[in-house]
Amino acid sequence: MAQAAQAAPPVRQAEVRSLACLDAVYAASNQPAVNAAIEICQQAVSLTQAAGDQRLEAYSRGNLGSLYLQEQAQQQAIAQFEQVLSIAQQQADPALEVKALVALGTAYAQQPQIALSHYQQAFSTAEAASDLNGMAIALYNSGLMHDALGDYQQAISAYQQAEKTATASGDVILASYATQKLALAHQAVIQVGATP
Numbered sequence: 001m002a003q004a005a006q007a008a009p010p011v012r013q014a015e016v017r018s019l020a021c022l023d024a025v026y027a028a029s030n031q032p033a034v035n036a037a038i039e040i041c042q043q044a045v046s047l048t049q050a051a052g053d054q055r056l057e058a059y060s061r062g063n064l065g066s067l068y069l070q071e072q073a074q075q076q077a078i079a080q081f082e083q084v085l086s087i088a089q090q091q092a093d094p095a096l097e098v099k100a101l102v103a104l105g106t107a108y109a110q111q112p113q114i115a116l117s118h119y120q121q122a123f124s125t126a127e128a129a130s131d132l133n134g135m136a137i138a139l140y141n142s143g144l145m146h147d148a149l150g151d152y153q154q155a156i157s158a159y160q161q162a163e164k165t166a167t168a169s170g171d172v173i174l175a176s177y178a179t180q181k182l183a184l185a186h187q188a189v190i191q192v193g194a195t196p
Contacts, residue, residue, distance in 0.1 A: 010047065013047050013051070014050070015056065017044040017047045018044045018056045018059060018060045024036060024041065025066055025067060028070065034070060034071060038064065038068070041060055042064060044064075045061055045064060048060050054087050054091060057087065058084045058087040058088060058091075061084050061087075062081065062100070062103060064080050065077040065080030065081045065107070069106065069107060074108075077103075078104065078107045078108070081103040082100075084096065084099070085097060085100035085101065085104065094126070094129035094131065094134075095129065095131060097122075098137075098138065101118045101125065101138075102119065102141060104118040105119045105138075106141070109145070109148075112149050113149075116146075119139075119141045119142040119145065120142065123135055123138035126138055132165055132168050132169035133166070133169040133174075135165050135169075136162050136171060136178075137162075139158050139159075139165060139178075140162040140166070140177065140178050140181070142154075142162075143156075143158035143159040143162060143181055147181070147184075152192070155185040155188075156186065156189070159181045159185060160178075162174070162175075163179055166178055
């Protein structure tokens with residue numbers, strides 16, 4: 001009983017700091033706020049590790065990675081997202097694994113082939129788990145990378161599937177984004193003289 005009482009404060013501190021990390025990510029609108037958010041999230045990672053809460057650690061690392069991306073620190077973001085992926089795989093948590101793979105794809109956006117590989121893995125993981133929302137997100141992001149590569153036919157296919165899957169999952173916002181990107185991809189095809 002005494003051990004449980006002693007363990008509670010670090011767990012509670014980890015939970016509080018993880019929530020503060022999440023709040024800081026959303027409030028980080030300028031450089032000082034981003035710097036403060038990074039510090040808060042680094043503390044959250046340390047506290048969640050000390051408390052042994054891998055799930056909270058993964059989410060804190062994901063938030064920290066997002067902040068590093070905002071700072072154009074891709075390698076630091078990738079390191080965080082790879083840790084999230086490792087935790088997700090250890091925990092056999094397909095939803096978290098999909099999030100980590102999508103985040104890795106986003107971190108590799110300047111290298112579209114690598115990003116596509118992560119999005120394809122995310123799609124496969126989501127599909128195996130019957131996670132329609134994860135599938136739709138992976139498809140949409142794949143479309144973005146095909147667009148970046150100028151492979152508009154593949155982009156059209158990805159956006160069509162993303163729109164259909166997002167609609168089926170009830171994510172009307174993502175379905176709307178996919179519809180908009182689909183229209184732009186069709187215009188691109190017409191502009192380059194190919195047939196849709």
